Amino acid sequence: MLTRYFLIRTAVLLFIFSPPSGSAQEVIDTDTHRLEQVADGVYFAIGNGALYTMSNALIIERDEDVVVVDSHITPAAGRALVDSIRVVTDKPVTTVINSHFHYDHANGIPAFGDDVEIIGHEVTYQKLTGDPANEHTYLSSLTRFDNTVNRLQEELTAATSAEERRDLQSQLDFWRAHVEAQDEIEFLPPTMTLRETLTLHRGGREIQLHYFGRAHTGGDLAIYLPEDRIVFTGDMVLGGISYMGDGYVSEWADTLQGLKRLDFDLVLPGHGPGFRDRARIDNVQAYYTDLTEEVRRLKDLGYSAEEAAARADLRQHDALGVSQLGANLEAVQRMYDLIDGRIE
Ligand SMILES: [Zn+2]
Known part of the structure; x- marks a missing residue:
């Protein structure tokens, strides 16, 4: 009874005191971003659709300067982020942290100038000093964007009403601008690296960088603000299942176990809205564990990666939107390659 009373009372209190949009204390709308103030001087930056940003960023103000986590998908999107930062502070951006190497989080870095410290x-x-222009995830994104432009062009040609044409033309302009923005791509590697942890103590704020193991890539960082109990997770944790095409699915749940040892209330992912419900991390952990077991089982039965991807039964994860048989083929193929030692 006591427990029940406590739960009801807590639910009522949460309802009264939690902000309406999940993570924001205050929201500042700029020309290109929605900046959610998640703590004093800390802003979660989400593109508003004016141009293609793809990933979220985090703006952390210190006494004398600004630290940014992730930089969006192109230098143009990175410049838009710089402009949005100028709406909330005049302090210089001295440091950009890369949550991981993926193009949609790292390719905006040139917008921050030659003197910026890049930590990753x-x-x-x-990855970024290797052959980033030929990374398969980057190449497949280029194909996807080209396909989108071609499809919209065809749809525009076939459109019958003025309203439809207007709508398609504006979508086409949006995606063409993004494809053109690729001409400026320049892959800038970190100027400072870490293997396990690094803590920045400057400017009245502690910023911790943690590596807990392989997950979405071989080098995912969690960026943790202990005083504010906030963690930016890049793509190692999203609201649902992350892209697994460069991932280490069999190690992912263990890595997230490390993440969960941090004392945080708010998770800010690399895509999608922030959230406070830690059960979402448990859900994706269980999915990666079950996918690992299911793929191993099917592989042991002699199925090819294609067959295993079609047959994998993960329908117990309906909380993650899994309603049908099957798993992502790219992920399963990669898991086969890792098991067979074709990649490390
Ligand atoms: Zn990613």
């Missing part, structure tokens, strides 16, 4: 995991450094 050693694996991020290896």
Whole structure:
């Protein structure tokens, strides 16, 4: 009874005191971003659709300067982020942290100038000094954007009403601008790297960078603000299942176990809205564990990666929107390659 009373009372209190939009204390709308103030001087930056940003960023103000986590998908999107930062502070951006090497989080860095310190995991450094222009995830994104432009062009040609044409034309302009923005791409590697942890103490604020193991990539960082109990997770934790095409699915749940040892109330993911419900992390952990077991089982039965991807039964994860048989083929193929030692 006591427990029940407590739960009801807590629910009522949460309802009264939690802000309406989940993570924001105050929201500042700029030309290109929605900036959610999640703590004093800390803003979660989400593109408002004016141009293609793809990933979220975090703006952390210190006494004399600003630290940014992730920089969006192109230098143009990075410049839009700089302009949005100018709406909330005049302080210079001295440091950009890469949550991981993926193009949609790292390719905006040139917008921050030549003098900026870029901090990332050693694996991020290896990836961005390797052959980033030929990384399969980057190449498939280019194909996807080209396909989108071609499809919209065809739809525009076939459109019958003025309203439809207007709508398609504006979508086409949006995606063409993004494709053109690729001409400026320049892959800038971290200027400072870490393997396990790094803490920035400057400017009245502690910023912790943690590596807990491989997950979405070989070098995912969690950026943790202990005083504010906030963690920015990049793509190692999203609201649902993350892209697994560069992932280490069999290690992912263990890595997230490390993340969960941090004392946070608010998770800010690399895509999608922030959330406070830690059960979402449990849900994706269970999915990666079950996917690992299911793929191993099917592989042991002699199925090819294609067959296993079609047959994998993960329908117990309906909380993550899994309602049908099957798993992502790219993920399963990669899991086969890792099991067979074709990749490390
Ligand atoms: Zn990613």
